[in-house]
Amino acid sequence: MFRISTHIVVGWLSALVLTGSLGSTRSAAQAPPDGAVTALTGVRIIDGTGRPAIERGTIVMSGGRITAAGASVQVPAGATRVDFAGKTVMPGMINAHAHVQNQTKSMPMRDDLVRRLRLYASYGITTAVSLGQVSTGEQAEVIRLRDEQDRGALDRARVYTSGPSIRGLKTVEEVRQAVDRYVDQKVDRIKTHVTPQMTPDQYAALIDQAHRRGLRVAAHIFTLDEAKMVLERGVDLIAHSVRDRDVDQAFINQLKDRNVGYIPTLTRDLSLVVYQSTPAFFKEPFFQRGMAVYREQVEMISQAAFQQKMRENPQTKVIEKALEQGTRNLKLLSDAGVTIAMGTDSGTDEGRWQGYFEQVEVEMMVKAGLTPMQAIVAATGAAAQVSRLDHLGTIAIGKAADLLVLDANPLQDIRNLRQINSVWIAGRRMGTTGTN
Ligand SMILES: [Zn+2]
Numbered sequence: 001m002f003r004i005s006t007h008i009v010v011g012w013l014s015a016l017v018l019t020g021s022l023g024s025t026r027s028a029a030q031a032p033p034d035g036a037v038t039a040l041t042g043v044r045i046i047d048g049t050g051r052p053a054i055e056r057g058t059i060v061m062s063g064g065r066i067t068a069a070g071a072s073v074q075v076p077a078g079a080t081r082v083d084f085a086g087k088t089v090m091p092g093m094i095n096a097h098a099h100v101q102n103q104t105k106s107m108p109m110r111d112d113l114v115r116r117l118r119l120y121a122s123y124g125i126t127t128a129v130s131l132g133q134v135s136t137g138e139q140a141e142v143i144r145l146r147d148e149q150d151r152g153a154l155d156r157a158r159v160y161t162s163g164p165s166i167r168g169l170k171t172v173e174e175v176r177q178a179v180d181r182y183v184d185q186k187v188d189r190i191k192t193h194v195t196p197q198m199t200p201d202q203y204a205a206l207i208d209q210a211h212r213r214g215l216r217v218a219a220h221i222f223t224l225d226e227a228k229m230v231l232e233r234g235v236d237l238i239a240h241s242v243r244d245r246d247v248d249q250a251f252i253n254q255l256k257d258r259n260v261g262y263i264p265t266l267t268r269d270l271s272l273v274v275y276q277s278t279p280a281f282f283k284e285p286f287f288q289r290g291m292a293v294y295r296e297q298v299e300m301i302s303q304a305a306f307q308q309k310m311r312e313n314p315q316t317k318v319i320e321k322a323l324e325q326g327t328r329n330l331k332l333l334s335d336a337g338v339t340i341a342m343g344t345d346s347g348t349d350e351g352r353w354q355g356y357f358e359q360v361e362v363e364m365m366v367k368a369g370l371t372p373m374q375a376i377v378a379a380t381g382a383a384a385q386v387s388r389l390d391h392l393g394t395i396a397i398g399k400a401a402d403l404l405v406l407d408a409n410p411l412q413d414i415r416n417l418r419q420i421n422s423v424w425i426a427g428r429r430m431g432t433t434g435t436n
Helices: 005-016 107-122 136-148 172-184 200-213 224-232 249-257 266-270 290-303 305-312 316-333 355-368 371-381 383-386 414-420
Strands: 037-045 054-062 065-070 080-085 088-091 091-100 125-130 158-161 188-191 217-220 403-406 420-425
Touching: 005 125, 037 065, 037 217, 037 403, 091 217, 091 383, 107 136, 107 158, 107 290, 107 420, 125 383, 136 158, 136 266, 158 355, 172 188, 172 200, 188 200, 200 224, 217 224, 249 316, 266 316, 266 355, 290 305, 355 371, 355 403, 355 414, 371 383, 371 414, 403 414
Parallel strands: 037 080, 037 088, 091 125, 125 158, 188 217
Antiparallel strands: 037 054, 054 065, 088 403, 403 420
């Protein structure tokens, strides 16, 4: 029987040491002029669909899009060639359950949100789907950033948003009005929390209203019964692991029949158990490259009082078990052919590190029993698919040229995802630190 204890997870995390050869050099992001053509040559291509990697391939980009990719692609005359012999290129990762929130109140909101999107990008996460905002002002700012990203050069990860989670409302009418309000404000999807405060009829109305208005619904759940309740009412995305017991065949069938995606967010639960003492990863250079943003929370979490509170909180033991159960269910669902998408819940609450935790999440998916290829697909093509971001997530003609270039092959060792050579968004090479 597959089983992973929290101690193993924590011990394994502590054992994570610097594996990357991340340079600290900052190369100015360069926007190619319109019409310019760039070709990456000699690369191993992992295209994000799960198809076997292509060796010694070429990727051609123009106008922010991929115009050709494969083993026998001719480099167009006049193209700028970038010789990446021996490197691996995969789609930039997509966090299907992120939070792009203004956590640093001492900074202007926009500056804080932008530096967080740059932080994601610096770790190879080129899109963050923010499933929850904390205020209408924050929502409006995120929507402004989203609308800018299709105009001109992009120097940060893309963002999409659900607006605030719809929860705790009293009547079906209120629920429908809340959905209408968010749709009118141009959110990309609807997020809800399944709690006893709302009735199944209200969830049915919420999902129905969202679908009438053309948006999909992602649900925060904890138990199998909660997940089944919203699935039966038409939900489109399960935004966390089922953490109370093993998933069953009926649940698997429900997910597969409607091709509903499932986002484990293992690092969310990790963040609720791992700070009983100071985690070893705080010392990793790969973690510390995010310190310009992380520092505030690192200092808080490093305090003895914070850690003692976590040790004494009865909820910590509950979540340790929940993490084991969620890890086990991920393997069961993946084996059953359910579409798994990478998501972390990073950017909300303490110790959910934007950028670093997406890397850890993918590693934990492999620890749970997925192959590196399955975990990479979850973080690329599948994350785009469940998020209905059809222009992202795979390396194919017409897709956005959002790419992660690695110095080592992640199919051999998933931690090679940390060996970031460069990150490209809309065909433009980002700086390698990019967090301030
Ligand atoms: Zn969340």
